[in-house]
Structures are given as structure tokens and as C-alpha cells.
Amino acid sequence: MIGDESERDPAALAVARVGRLEATGSPWEPYRVIDPTGEVIGPVGEFLKELQASGRSEATQRSYGHDLLRWFRFLWAVQVPWDQATRVEARDFCRWVQTGSKPASVRWKQSDALPAVSGGKYAPTTAAHGESVLRAFYDFHVDTGAGPMVNPFPLVRERRRKRLAAHHNPMLPHRNERVGLYRPKLVDRSPRCIPDEKFNELFAGLGSHRDRALVAFFVSTGARASELLGVRCGDVDAGSQLITVIRKGSRATQQLPASPDAFVWLRLYQAQFHGQIQTRRDDPLWQTLRRPFRPLTYHAARAMFIRVNSILGTDYSIHDLRHTAAYRMARDPDMPLADVQWILGHAQLSTTQIYTSAPVEETIATILAHHARRAATPSAPAAITPEYRSESMDVLFPGASR
Structure with a gap:
């Protein structure tokens, strides 16, 4: 449970860009995450070995390594060991990723007198991917007994105990029903086509x-x-x-x-x-x-x-x-x-x-052309109501005065 004792302010949190993801060139350990002292982070290495045994590619291990490095930088900033992280740290981390700015980069500084340059905001897809990676990371260590007893990145409460696809309509495509509690909602965007x-x-x-x-x-x-x-x-x-x-x-x-x-x-x-x-x-x-x-x-x-x-x-x-x-x-x-x-x-x-529909640029051009045709077409005159023939009126209303 999240108590009221947490007074951490993510807006005032300074997360330093320390540590690094290092490519080794070895097929047995393509990537490893290094802490600020130059030591390899063991729990991350064990998780990456599990990914390799599961058939994940080196690109996947690199992507997961970046997400885990971001999480450990946050833990170093709040001074909480990885195996003592609770739902409070997970919540504040997800708030920081979704709302805060990237850690300042000093890579391109010409001198110490120049300020570090902020990298802007994290994309929503980055936040969503990171939440999934960290939930899998802690699931692995909870199962092996090397981490905390409870995963700090929980699932949505009403879906936590459901069997996956228990009430799935076979006529519809499968979707991941196990959504993380702190996973942000993503907006479906149309693929971008180059005209x-x-x-x-x-x-x-x-x-x-x-x-x-x-x-x-x-x-x-x-x-x-x-x-x-x-x-x-x-x-x-x-x-x-x-x-x-x-x-x-x-x-x-x-x-x-x-x-x-x-x-x-x-x-x-x-x-x-x-x-x-x-x-x-x-x-x-x-x-x-x-x-x-x-x-x-x-x-x-x-x-x-x-x-x-x-x-x-x-x-x-x-x-x-x-x-x-x-x-x-x-x-x-x-x-x-x-x-x-x-x-x-x-x-x-x-x-x-999704590619059968027109690209966004083509759709916009078609609608603008429609408006142009409407503006160029003269308005049609009002329709004149036709008069009935007198003999027809005599049949319908015999003896009536008109």
C-alpha cells in the first residue's frame, strides 16, 4: 500500500546521467550495465542472460538495458536499493518519466562554464516500454527469490487474477489484457508515408x-x-x-x-x-x-x-x-x-x-480539394414547386373552389 509518508517531489528530483550501457562484443554477454563506480550491475546482468536464453536478440537486450539503466539512475537519485524499491518508487519513477525532463547531457559541452543541455521530454512509448521491462525484471527476480517479495510494478487490480484471453472473441485479434497499473495510454497514430x-x-x-x-x-x-x-x-x-x-x-x-x-x-x-x-x-x-x-x-x-x-x-x-x-x-x-x-x-x-486507407497527407489534400470544388461551384437556384394540372385537381376535389 502507498502510505502518506512519501514526501518525495519528482519535480525537484535531480537525476544524474551516470552509469552507462556498455557493448562488450562478446556473443555470451553482448551488453552490460555499469554503475557510477565502474562495476557491473549484477541483477541486470542476470536478467539479460535470461533474455538471451529466451531467444531475445541483441537489439532487444540493448533496448532493455537502456530502460533498466534509466530505472537505476532514478534509484541512485532517491538513494533506494533496487531490491528495496516499493510501489512508491515505481509510482514516482513513472510520474517522472511521463512528466519530467530527461537528465541533462554533458556530452557536447565545450567547457565547464557552459550549462548542461537538457534532452527534452521522454516519449510516451518510452514510458510504456520501460514500465513493461521493469515489471518483467522484477517478475524474474521475485520468482528466483533474489529480489523483493512483491513486484513494485503491479498490474491493473481488476485484471491481476484474470486468465489471459478468458473471454476473448475468436473473431477479433488478440490483445494484451495484462496491462500495468502505471503504464500510460498510447494514442494510435497512422503510419507516416513519404509522398x-x-x-x-x-x-x-x-x-x-x-x-x-x-x-x-x-x-x-x-x-x-x-x-x-x-x-x-x-x-x-x-x-x-x-x-x-x-x-x-x-x-x-x-x-x-x-x-x-x-x-x-x-x-x-x-x-x-x-x-x-x-x-x-x-x-x-x-x-x-x-x-x-x-x-x-x-x-x-x-x-x-x-x-x-x-x-x-x-x-x-x-x-x-x-x-x-x-x-x-x-x-x-x-x-x-x-x-x-x-x-x-x-x-x-x-x-x-492499416495501410489500405489513404495516407494522412493524401487524405488532407483530398478534403481540401473538396472544399475548393464547393467554393467554385455556383449555388443552384431554389427549386420551384410545380403546379398540379387542373383536371387532376377536379378529380381529387370535385366541386371545390380553387
Whole structure:
């Protein structure tokens, strides 16, 4: 129970950006969370090992590690050990994440005289994801007996003892009924599509054949960034216009058809660096443009996209290319929606159906055109009531005076 003894003010709380998430390069322990003294946080390491044993990818472990580091920074600020955290700390942490600002960053300070720069607000999706991660973290330690006896991140009271999907309608898609008590509600947003004219400007602003090939594959296959950046040289079948990716969730290999232009730009990229980079079957297909050549990471690809956005004055992301490809395929009347679902790798057809409606920009343009047509059309004259024929009136009202 939450008592009145808690007088903590999250608005006045100073959470320092201490500790870090460290990449080890080891397949046995890809990431570990380090405390301010440089020591590895053991409970987090045990939880990440559990994730790895459950088949979670390195990207998932990295994402969970960031959420856990945020929680431990909060605990260090309030001076509460992780295994003594109660529902009070969980409540105040969720209030701080949803309402407060990110810890000030000193990464880009030029001197000690300059103030630290605040990172702005946390996104609602960040707060929701963090609540789910911390609830799973404490569930694991409650089960093993290494943590507190009660999970400080509880479920909603009326759903705590329900059997999952006990009264589920089989005609409707499954949803997660076990919602955390402190999980914020998220607003469903329509996927953002890049209009054709903006995409042409963006593509023209790319500075290398590699970037043009990469964007062309993104927008023609609808692959996720991690899937396409993980392609090896032996995964390309230019003769059949196919490229093989490893799916993010299932980790299954799948061949995806791509446009002929994508393979043309890929060939130009390979010809430009012929003899300079390794092109064996197991070598990465996408590499950096400068020596020493290294596999292209997501952050480097994102930096390329940010540079183009800064030139055009736009704010599109790499994931918007996947949405653009999905809209183009789903709105093609000659392409079955089930095929689009297979290409995008969606588990539920209902997820693919969101792309059948018009993009937001197109819908707005259509409504504005409607208003313009209404304004340009002259008002029709008032209808004149027709008179009845006299012989008809005589039949209806014989002998009546009119």
C-alpha cells in the first residue's frame, strides 16, 4: 500500500546521467550495465542472460538495458536499493518519466562554464516500454527469490487474477489484457508515408551509390532497418531480383523481391569499390565508405538520413521508408493483401490492413480539394414547386373552389 509518508517531489528530483550501457562484443554477454563506480550491475546482468536464453536478440537486450539503466539512475537519485524499491518508487519513477525532463547531457559541452543541455521530454512509448521491462525484471527476480517479495510494478487490480484471453472473441485479434497499473495510454497514430514528390527530392539528395541502393531496397522491399543492414553478400540473387533477410522477430530467413532499380544502384556501388572491400558470401553487403571499411551500422545509416533531412528541411526517418513501401503495395488493386502481409512479415492481417486507407497527407489534400470544388461551384437556384394540372385537381376535389 502507498502510505502518506512519501514526501518525495519528482519535480525537484535531480537525476544524474551516470552509469552507462556498455557493448562488450562478446556473443555470451553482448551488453552490460555499469554503475557510477565502474562495476557491473549484477541483477541486470542476470536478467539479460535470461533474455538471451529466451531467444531475445541483441537489439532487444540493448533496448532493455537502456530502460533498466534509466530505472537505476532514478534509484541512485532517491538513494533506494533496487531490491528495496516499493510501489512508491515505481509510482514516482513513472510520474517522472511521463512528466519530467530527461537528465541533462554533458556530452557536447565545450567547457565547464557552459550549462548542461537538457534532452527534452521522454516519449510516451518510452514510458510504456520501460514500465513493461521493469515489471518483467522484477517478475524474474521475485520468482528466483533474489529480489523483493512483491513486484513494485503491479498490474491493473481488476485484471491481476484474470486468465489471459478468458473471454476473448475468436473473431477479433488478440490483445494484451495484462496491462500495468502505471503504464500510460498510447494514442494510435497512422503510419507516416513519404509522398512521391518528397521521396524523389530525398533520393536526389543522397550522396553516394551505396545510399541510393540502400534507400531503393528499403522502399521496394519494406524490410526493417536491422533486417536489411544485416544482409550478406551471398544473400543477393540479382538474377531473380531477390534479397534474403533474417526476420527481426522470428529470426527466420525470407527472400524478398526488390525493384530492378535497387539492383542497378547496388551494382554501381559494388563497381565503385571493386577490389577495395571484401565481397565473399559471408561478408557484409553494406559497409562504410571510408577506410578502415567496417559493416554499416544503424546509427551510421541514420546519420546519412539525417544529413539529407537537414538539406530538405524534413524530418523523415528510415522506418518511414518501410511505411511508404507498405502503403504503395497495400493500395495496389492488383496485389492481394495477404501477399503484402507476407512481405512485411506481419503476424496478423489486421496489422497490414492499416495501410489500405489513404495516407494522412493524401487524405488532407483530398478534403481540401473538396472544399475548393464547393467554393467554385455556383449555388443552384431554389427549386420551384410545380403546379398540379387542373383536371387532376377536379378529380381529387370535385366541386371545390380553387
